[in-house]
Amino acid sequence: MISVAEFQDLMNRTYFDKDSKRGPHGTYEWLREEVIELGDAMQGKDRQALEDEFADVFAWLTSLANILGVDLERAALKKYADGCPKCHLSPCRCVYRETS
Ligand SMILES: [Zn+2]
Known part of the structure; x- marks a missing residue:
């Protein structure tokens, strides 16, 4: 098991060169595309596909954080x-809202 910070470092070592070349806007577009794919995977029954899309969203979020110099953890x-x-409570006691 690794921490979020360790995962971010792993993504940094694996993809930083390519991510920097693409830049923040291009990387953000990839993240958006992966979020859409996650939504599509939620419609199906393929558990592995769903997990893969979660992994992709997290990886692209981490890549974006790397090129913008944000420590995600x-x-x-x-x-x-x-x-x-x-x-400031856990569990949250705010008024429940269906959407943002
Ligand atoms: Zn709250």
Whole structure:
């Protein structure tokens, strides 16, 4: 098992050269495409395909963070380690909303 930071470092070593050449906007477009593919996989019954799309979304999110110099683990924990960023509780006690 590796941490998010270790995974981000792995992606950095594996793809940083290609990701930097593509740049943040091109990499963001790849991430968007993978999110759409995740949504498509949710419509099916193929569990492996669903897991693959989660992996792709996470990998592209991490690539984007690498080229923008964002420490994903630090950023996520800074915002969510103490529970919901709005009500500061865990579980969240904010008013339930179906969509954002
Ligand atoms: Zn809340």
